[in-house]
Amino acid sequence: MLISNAYAQAAAPAATDPTGGLMGILPLVLMFVVLWFLMIRPQMKKAKEHQKMVGALQKGDEVVTQGGMAGRITKVGENFLTLAVSEGKDGAVEILVQKGAIGALLPKGTLKSL
Known part of the structure; x- marks a missing residue:
């Protein structure tokens, strides 16, 4: 015959791992x-x-939002702030922003130098 029979070898005793895997x-x-x-x-x-x-954060603080808008806080609510972002001819232009959207607190007087 051209093909010889293959026989399974007896299993060698398992080497025990001292570290337990x-x-x-x-x-x-x-x-x-x-x-x-x-x-x-x-x-x-x-x-x-x-x-x-x-x-x-409190009223009067100058902040920058994560979107890049700089303004002064005029009102502080539980979840939202009102920011005065510029002066218009009818008074300050205010926007409502979530507290979590505030990116940085600016030093006092920063907005006047911009």
């Missing part, structure tokens, strides 16, 4: 730790600082 999981755990410290933790810190800044 921990070395296979270690790279995944290490990647998660690196991602936590490089991406997730700084983002959470930045979000916490933004919440603190938004909570401390």
Whole structure:
């Protein structure tokens, strides 16, 4: 015959892993730790600082929205702010903005120098 018979070999005793398979999981755990410290933790810190800044806003503060509009806060509500963005011939031009849309708090007197 041209084809010989193939016989299964007896299974060798399994080599016991002294670490119990921990070395296979270690790279995944290490990647998660690196991602936590490089991406997730700084983002959470930045979000916490933004919440603190938004909570401390009050009438008269000068701010810039995330859309780039600069103005002075004239009214503060629970979820919205009223910003005076310019002076028109009939008085100040005011817009209503969500508190979360405030991007930065400006130092006092910044709007006069613009």
